[in-house]
Amino acid sequence: MCSKKMLIVKSLENLSKINWKKFRLALVERPGDRRVPLSKVEDKDIFEITDALVSTFTADTALAVTCELLESIDCFNEANELNDQIAEMFPKSSTSKTTAVAATAAGTADGTTHSKEEHFVDKHRGELTKRVREVYFILDFLRDKNVITSEIHQEISNMPGNFPSRMEKIYALAVMSDITAKDIFFESLKKFVPGLVVELEHSVVAPKWLRPIKSFDKAQKLDDEIAKPNSSAGKTTASAAAAGPAGTATHSKEKHFVDKHMPELIQRVSSIKPILDVLRSKDVIQRETYEEIFKTPENQDKMRKIYMLALKSGKAANDIFYECLKKYESHLVADLELSEQKSNHDIMLS
Structure with missing residues (x-):
């Protein structure tokens, strides 16, 4: 009968070169209390890595960890085959049991096993x-x-x-x-x-105002449109300023979205580099300002400088910044607009 270590070896020996690299990387990066150090994986062959698995997790748990890692690199056929062999050759080390042990070894947050339902x-x-x-x-x-x-x-x-x-x-x-x-x-x-x-x-379809961008393809088209020198998406004419961005009320007496939500935007915007690129291409900021903001280490400080150095020039700059937010931070914009809608609704009911 095949030993547990040899079963692991056989499950790994037919992996392609790229999947073998992925497996080793997944093993090194696997979180939990028990970790396999890079020194036991780098430039090691299948037998040496199998020894590292068993010495780190014990033979039973190593089987489950191997299945888990194979699934993590999308080698589902190999993982299913190994699971079947475990159940057939070592019924006391069934898949469910070894998976539970592996979850414990990995430090599962709630200490419970998880169902087989797809995550x-x-x-x-x-x-x-x-x-x-x-x-x-x-x-x-x-x-x-x-x-x-x-x-x-x-x-x-x-x-x-x-x-x-x-x-x-x-x-x-x-x-x-x-x-x-x-x-x-x-x-x-x-x-x-x-x-x-x-x-x-x-599986709900968000309202239209919650869906500024439906897909990355559409986002990329918008990016290309903004990049055009004479693009209507980037024009900052007086008429565009008067109209304001679609879906947002920006009348003269109403506070602009980017001013109204300044604290949240400073804390939560992460896509700063592409936003800076658009602001620079639209001449909202000059090259020196771009470089100064770009070199600032913390995202929150970058955002503060955008507000201080770029958005004080007027409503047209705010509109361009808002269009950038809809493109690169669509879910954040949706979240803030939804909170605003709820707040207005509560005020109406009070």
């Missing part, structure tokens, strides 16, 4: 990857909860590309490590994009 962050991965823009807040949250290291945080923060590419990286390097990481990621989503979570949980 929210897995079920809605496509939509979350495409629509979440509050990436930097989520990264901070994951780092503070020890789901990712400071190095991983910095790598994702500084990587080139758009928000979906960063979200994919979060999934690859953090979220897929185990059920605990998924739970913490879900907490961050409820904290920073509550409107999107409610929409996905209840």
Whole structure:
């Protein structure tokens, strides 16, 4: 009969080169009290990594951890095959039991086992990857909860590309490590994009005013439109200023959205670089101001400088800034507008 260690070896030996790299990375980044150090993974072969798994987690738990890691890198066939072999050869180490042990070893927050129902962050991965823009807040949250290291945080923060590419990286390097990481990621989503979570949980279609951008493709088209020199999206003529941004009342006597919600925007806006790029391209700020704000270390301080140095020039600048917020911080804008609607409704009822 095949030993437990050999069963792990056999489940890993047929992985492709790229999946083998993913498996090793997932193992190193796996959160929990028991961690496999990089020194036991880097440049090691299958047998050495199997030894590291068993010595770190014990043989029974190592089987479950291997299944978990295979699933985290989307090797579901290999994970299912290993689960079946565990159930057949070691009935006392059934999948449910080893998964529970693995969850305990990983430090599951509530100390309970989880059902086999597909996790929210897995079920809605496509939509979350495409629509979440509050990436930097989520990264901070994951780092503070020890789901990712400071190095991983910095790598994702500084990587080139758009928000979906960063979200994919979060999934690859953090979220897929185990059920605990998924739970913490879900907490961050409820904290920073509550409107999107409610929409996905209840399969409801948000009102039109809550959906400034339907998809990343549309957002990219808007980005391209804003970048055009003579774009109507970026014009700051007197007529545009008088009209104000769609869906927001900006009459002369009413406080502008960006002024009304200044404290929340300073604290919660994370997509500052693309906003700065648009403000610079529309001549709302000059190059020196752009560089000064860009070099400011903290996001909140960057936002304060945007208010002090850019948005004091008048309503046209506020309108452009608001359009940027609708594009890059759509869920934050929706959350603030929804809070405003509720507040107005409560006042009417009182």
